[in-house]
Amino acid sequence: xxxxxxxxxxxxxxxxxVSGRSETAAANQQLKAAEALVKVLGGMRGAAMKVGQTLSAxxxxxxxxxxxxxxxxxxxxxxxxxxxxxxxxxxxxxxDDLGGRLSDHFADFDEEPLAAASIGQVHRATTRDGxxxxxxxxxxxxxxxxxxxxxxxxxxxxxxxxxxPGINTGAIADEIRERISxxxxxxxxxxxxxAMARVYRDHPFIVVPSVVTDLCxxxxxxxxxxxxxxxxxxxxxSQPERDRLGExxxxxxxxxxMRHRLLNGDPHPGNALFLADGRxxxxxxxxxxxxxxxxxxxxxxxxxxxxxxxxEKLMEVMVAMGALEPNPALAQPFLEAYDAILGWTxxxxxxxxxxxxxxxxxRRYNQLQGHDDFDSLALPAEHLVMMRSAMLLTxxxxxxxxxxxxxxITREWLFDEPAVTELxxxxxxxxxxxxxxxxxxxxxxxxxxxAP
Numbered sequence: 001x002x003x004x005x006x007x008x009x010x011x012x013x014x015x016x017x018v019s020g021r022s023e024t025a026a027a028n029q030q031l032k033a034a035e036a037l038v039k040v041l042g043g044m045r046g047a048a049m050k051v052g053q054t055l056s057a058x059x060x061x062x063x064x065x066x067x068x069x070x071x072x073x074x075x076x077x078x079x080x081x082x083x084x085x086x087x088x089x090x091x092x093x094x095x096d097d098l099g100g101r102l103s104d105h106f107a108d109f110d111e112e113p114l115a116a117a118s119i120g121q122v123h124r125a126t127t128r129d130g131x132x133x134x135x136x137x138x139x140x141x142x143x144x145x146x147x148x149x150x151x152x153x154x155x156x157x158x159x160x161x162x163x164x165p166g167i168n169t170g171a172i173a174d175e176i177r178e179r180i181s182x183x184x185x186x187x188x189x190x191x192x193x194x195a196m197a198r199v200y201r202d203h204p205f206i207v208v209p210s211v212v213t214d215l216c217x218x219x220x221x222x223x224x225x226x227x228x229x230x231x232x233x234x235x236x237x238s239q240p241e242r243d244r245l246g247e248x249x250x251x252x253x254x255x256x257x258m259r260h261r262l263l264n265g266d267p268h269p270g271n272a273l274f275l276a277d278g279r280x281x282x283x284x285x286x287x288x289x290x291x292x293x294x295x296x297x298x299x300x301x302x303x304x305x306x307x308x309x310x311x312e313k314l315m316e317v318m319v320a321m322g323a324l325e326p327n328p329a330l331a332q333p334f335l336e337a338y339d340a341i342l343g344w345t346x347x348x349x350x351x352x353x354x355x356x357x358x359x360x361x362x363r364r365y366n367q368l369q370g371h372d373d374f375d376s377l378a379l380p381a382e383h384l385v386m387m388r389s390a391m392l393l394t395x396x397x398x399x400x401x402x403x404x405x406x407x408x409i410t411r412e413w414l415f416d417e418p419a420v421t422e423l424x425x426x427x428x429x430x431x432x433x434x435x436x437x438x439x440x441x442x443x444x445x446x447x448x449x450x451a452p
Contacts, residue, residue: 084116089140090123097217104128105215109135117270119146119183119286124225133212134226136186138219143184183286190216192262192285193223199260204426205248206256207281226281228273235399246353246402247423248280250409253393254345257386258299258413259431261291265385267392269399287385295382302338302383303414307346311335323379340364341390348407355398361391 091102091109098105108126115122120138127133139145183189190211197208207226215222234245249267257263266287273281291299298321305314311331318324318334340361344353379387404421411417412424419428 084113084121085139087111087123090121090137093137093140093219094135097220098215106135115270120186120219125222127212127215127222131212132225133215133222134209134224135215136221136223138184138186146184185218185286186221187216187218189284189286189288190221192264192288193221195262195290196264196282196285199256199262202430204430205279205423206252207275207279209281209283226273226275226283228275228281231269231272231274231396231399234272234274239401239403242400243403244278244423245274245280246397246400247404247409247421249393249396249400249402250345250404250406251423251427252280252282253389254386255409255413257291257389258296261296263289263291263382263385263389265289265389267389267396269396289382289385291382295380298380299382299386300414303342306335306338306342307410307414309335309339314338321380323383337364338387341387341394344394345390345406345410348405350403350405352401352403353394353397353406355395357398358391358395361394 094105095102102109105128106125107128107130110124113121113123114134119142120136122134122136125133125135190213193208194211194213197210200206200208201210209224209226212222212224234242237245249272253264253267264282264285264287266284271282271284273283275281298317302314302317305311305317311334312328314335315324315326315328315331319326324330324334340357341364344351344357408420409424412419419425
């Protein structure tokens with residue numbers, strides 16, 4: 001890592017000397033730094049790769065507009081194209097966890113991975129009873145490797161600092177440290193996925209693969225095999241198709257959790273498959289939170305306050321939950337930070353999401369963090385996960401250039417208003433016909449017969 005960082009620094013110094021710090025040279029240098037960053041983070045896997053995956057989906061305004069598409073393209077290679085581990089090493093993890101031989105559990109197992117990502121890779125297989133499945137296996141020694149990577153993460157982030165001087169790389173490192181341990185527990189993730197699969201069973205446009213519980217262990221998850229296009233292919237579809245896919249993403253990552261109380265906080269391009277019949281399958285449930293009645297109420301009340309532009313009400317909600325000390329001077333900047341992240345969901349007209357909004361979100365958040373009077377800020381986990389989801393989702397919608405009246409979708413769960421979009425009406429029929437429990441704006445619940 002030190003060698004790569006040094007070479008990037010040397011190239012940067014040379015470019016400045018030769019060009020007199022011209023914009024073109026600076027842009028080229030940022031692209032070279034991005035390529036080096038991908039090489040380092042891809043090799044580190046685990047926690048460090050999460051940085052690149054997030055940056056591939058979120059435009060934080062780090063690079064000039066003219067090179068931004070190429071920059072995102074370089075980082076997007078971290079979404080599902082990490083260098084795979086040998087099948088021999090991976091099969092030992094499976095047999096160690098499941099016991100016996102591989103053939104005791106699978107009639108067929110494809111040695112070529114379908115995808116290789118931050119913590120593990122996925123292979124296609126067939127169970128002994130003939131079921132077509134996807135087997136996600138942790139890399140051997142990944143837990144120990146991640147612990148080592150975490151100690152050295154700030155070194156890798158120096159590359160990021162070269163791309164975007166002034167970004168709070170320390171905060172990024174701290175966030176990754178806090179979240180990564182949960183993602184290493186595949187038994188916990190399998191439980192999360194099982195709950196989501198129950199909620200979305202027979203849903204008209206959302207698919208969550210069912211879990212083969214008997215074959216899941218701490219380092220192995222086996223689930224129903226789903227075939228579909230990756231995000232890069234979905235971006236090439238027609239505008240109406242992309243608008244529709246954008247609405248599905250919003251309904252899954254924001255509207256869905258406010259109905260079934262299962263909050264998935266990791267929207268990035270590698271976690272969705274776009275099926276030929278128009279449905280979208282969602283994968284990866286390691287970054288996850290189950291919402292209590294009190295947490296639902298705080299999210300609803302705070303979001304309503306942001307919708308109404310009521311800074312005093314938002315402050316009142318935050319003080320009541322112990323997130324802030326009462327201080328009227330903080331009310332307006334806090335509202336502005338929340339509105340930067342959620343405001344686009346309240347616009348009551350057709351709006352094409354601009355992915356560069358995430359840059360403003362980051363700026364507002366950093367300003368909030370840097371405010372002297374916010375030293376006592378301690379946002380509850382459900383707010384942090386929802387804010388992260390909304391920001392990453394904005395990046396995805398921007399990449400799709402998706403357009404919609406997003407407010408009409410938000411008002412369904414925020415004010416319990418009837419659906420008006422085609423997908424909303426389909427989902428309403430699903431819920432009325434026995435779908436999952438649906439939480440109303442005040443924490444009340446309407447249930448279908450199929451509530452988990």
